[in-house]
Amino acid sequence: MRRLIALAALTTAALGLVVPAATAAPAPPRTGFEQTNGASWTGLDEEQAFLAAVDKASRHTAVSRIGESVQGRPINLVRVGPAHAISTVLFICSQHGDEPSGREGCLSKLRDLAFQRPDPKVRYLFVPTANPDGRAADTRTNAKGVDINRDHLLLVSPEAKALAKVIKDYRPEVIHDLHEYGATPKVYDKDVLYLWSRNLNVDGHLHDESVALSKDYAKPHVERAGQSTGEYGIWTDPVTGKPIRQVAGDGQERILRNTAGLKHAVGMLLETKVDAKDPAEAADPALNQRRRVQGQLAAVAGTLKLVADRWVSIQLAVAKSRLAAVLGQGPVYFGGADNEPAKPEDVDKNPACGYRLTAEQFAAHREVLGLHGIFSVSAPGGRIVPRHQEAGKLVPLLLDPRADFGLVKTAPAPHCV
Numbered sequence: 001m002r003r004l005i006a007l008a009a010l011t012t013a014a015l016g017l018v019v020p021a022a023t024a025a026p027a028p029p030r031t032g033f034e035q036t037n038g039a040s041w042t043g044l045d046e047e048q049a050f051l052a053a054v055d056k057a058s059r060h061t062a063v064s065r066i067g068e069s070v071q072g073r074p075i076n077l078v079r080v081g082p083a084h085a086i087s088t089v090l091f092i093c094s095q096h097g098d099e100p101s102g103r104e105g106c107l108s109k110l111r112d113l114a115f116q117r118p119d120p121k122v123r124y125l126f127v128p129t130a131n132p133d134g135r136a137a138d139t140r141t142n143a144k145g146v147d148i149n150r151d152h153l154l155l156v157s158p159e160a161k162a163l164a165k166v167i168k169d170y171r172p173e174v175i176h177d178l179h180e181y182g183a184t185p186k187v188y189d190k191d192v193l194y195l196w197s198r199n200l201n202v203d204g205h206l207h208d209e210s211v212a213l214s215k216d217y218a219k220p221h222v223e224r225a226g227q228s229t230g231e232y233g234i235w236t237d238p239v240t241g242k243p244i245r246q247v248a249g250d251g252q253e254r255i256l257r258n259t260a261g262l263k264h265a266v267g268m269l270l271e272t273k274v275d276a277k278d279p280a281e282a283a284d285p286a287l288n289q290r291r292r293v294q295g296q297l298a299a300v301a302g303t304l305k306l307v308a309d310r311w312v313s314i315q316l317a318v319a320k321s322r323l324a325a326v327l328g329q330g331p332v333y334f335g336g337a338d339n340e341p342a343k344p345e346d347v348d349k350n351p352a353c354g355y356r357l358t359a360e361q362f363a364a365h366r367e368v369l370g371l372h373g374i375f376s377v378s379a380p381g382g383r384i385v386p387r388h389q390e391a392g393k394l395v396p397l398l399l400d401p402r403a404d405f406g407l408v409k410t411a412p413a414p415h416c417v
């Protein structure tokens with residue numbers, strides 16, 4: 001072999017050929033945030049150029065436009081990994097436009113994944129800017145004042161519609177939702193807060209995976225990165241660490257971490273603290289902003305580890321949840337949460353097989369039902385929406401008169417077949 005190589009070298013030399021040095025791979029593109037070392041957030045135009053550069057340089061990435069904001073700005077979806085995979089993990093970044101660190105974490109992470117060898121069984125989806133108008137104006141809501149993270153049932157906003165369509169089309173097993181929080185009192189003062197699906201209609205095993213994602217993955221990953229953690233929505237005594245009072249974080253089905261569970265995904269809400277944690281951060285906004293993005297990145301790493309470690313048990317939990325929906329298993333809960341028992345009147349132990357819509361009701365709401373993946377069958381005078389279907393956990397929460405955040409109040413159907 002050595003002689004052969006020597007011969008080849010000799011021949012090359014004799015022929016006077018110049019062997020070019022291997023061309024260096026192009027450097028991965030950097031976000032506006034990275035280029036300024038955290039001094040400024042990546043601009044919306046910079047995002048378009050960055051995503052185009054990632055898409056061009058990586059063979060297993062696809063960038064698409066899944067919708068437009070109220071003011072016509074693009075909402076992008078980035079897929080990293082195979083087009084068809086057994087598992088799908090979805091990151092929804094900065095639904096609230098004035099909470100930018102999640103978006104930066106997503107942009108950096110999708111680029112890093114795009115330049116790694118892909119895992120053949122998992123595709124990662126990122127919506128880097130779920131609320132572009134809110135980002136442009138630095139507001140929580142969209143341009144019409146809609147809080148997108150309270151719009152995952154009614155789908156009033158084009159932004160929530162676009163996200164619902166992604167969930168319907170890709171059926172992710174994990175949904176990680178990235179946020180920030182501010183104005184922290186001493187009783188609520190952690191670098192990172194996490195929370196799972198609390199809604200009582202979420203299937204038990206899926207709920208357990210959701211708790212594990214928060215407590216066994218996000219929490220230790222963030223703490224290993226040197227940041228403190230806590231449970232979102234609960235004030236704790238700064239001395240004893242004991243819970244004092246719940247101020248947020250309930251079981252509302254219209255909030256993404258809960259809607260995710262009802263759509264058979266392991267859901268997590270993750271929040272980083274906006275306020276400066278010490279005088280050094282107060283004096284240097286870039287330091288503060290880098291800490292927030294590092295907190296988001298540590299939690300994202302936790303989600304990737306969960307998928308690697310618990311892949312089989314997540315698949316089983318998701319399959320069981322889908323089956324329970326198709327079988328129409330009850331009871332149905334119209335209130336309560338996993339930390340607050342439902343009142344007896346909010347529990348339906350014998351739920352109807354479905355709901356009857358008049359032709360007018362169906363015409364008014366068919367788009368939203370369709371975006372949730374809910375099917376209906378024709379019946380005299382209108383349609384029947386059976387509860388026994390994959391998207392069935394949402395059916396009573398959208399159509400029953402007892403639902404707090406329903407789409408329309410309809411009558412239960414006596415028969416569904």
Ligand SMILES: [Zn+2]
Nearest residue numbers: 096099179180
């Ligand atoms: Zn938020």
